[in-house]
Amino acid sequence: MTTLKVSSRSPNKPVKKLPTSIEITDKTTVQDVKEKLAKPGHWDPERLGIYDSSKKLLKDRRAIVSQQESIMADQELLVKDLGPQLSWTTVFIIEYLGPILINLAVPLLLRPYIYRTSAPLSSSQYLAMAMIVAHFLKREYETLFVHRFSLATMPLFNIFKNSAHYWFLSGFNLAYWVYAPTSYTAQSSPTIDKLNIAGAVLYLFGEVSNFHTHVTLSKLRSKGGTERGIPKGYGFGWVTCPNYFFELLAWTGVLCVTRSWATVLFMGAAWGQMHLWAVKKEKALRKEFPDTYTKKKHVIVPFVG
Incomplete structure (x- = not known):
């Protein structure tokens, strides 16, 4: 004692x-x-x-x-x-709930009031809505059943800062521009075309691969544990954080469908933030496992950065 x-x-x-x-x-x-x-x-x-x-x-x-x-x-x-704390699970659920509700409410309920039109969504707009909502539903599922957090909580007031990225950039930003009757999404491809199909295929590949890497990462830590390990397997031999790489591929698929600058804006902000996280992750792995970790030159995109 x-x-x-x-x-x-x-x-x-x-x-x-x-x-x-x-x-x-x-x-x-x-x-x-x-x-x-x-x-x-x-x-x-x-x-x-x-x-x-x-x-x-x-x-x-x-x-x-x-x-x-x-x-x-x-x-x-x-x-x-x-200060007051929130569990990381609660934080992520709130963060991702915003884009889900906004990308359903704007095109399905609020469109006549926002755009003063009763014109139906185009096929591309319906496809874009399904892809965006499905992406964040997947994230909610991973939050509840896949991810294992090293920290139990975060300061309560950080929820506003953390949610702003998702609620505004992938919520209001995407919803307002993508579902507008005069948007490029509606005008360029009123029906499903080859670029829509290519985007959907790329999206599915990115989402499935992203999910696979998240499962791999979750297996490095016991339930409720805080231990770290060296991630190996699919994607991890290419870059530090292949989960980020596959997420960008999925959003590139969304971009092929929406063809909107609003999607580019969200992807640019997401890439910038993920790059900072990936560089930090690479440094942490090199420091914690100096003799066993294989150093990576590129943290997100192979041969790029």
């Missing part, structure tokens, strides 16, 4: 009713510490961030505290109130 001093990371904003010390064993995890410290003040344990003396957050909730050299050297934990 070891006794550690407990202090607020931000002295100007101390955590109320925070114990001054805590006893740990050689089996006590970061999550155990959170739960013990939360009891006196009736805190949500997920609101408490645990830091070492260098103010580095201990993200791995299953990490054994006694094995953290920075903690044991100073015999002290720093604690910070991270």
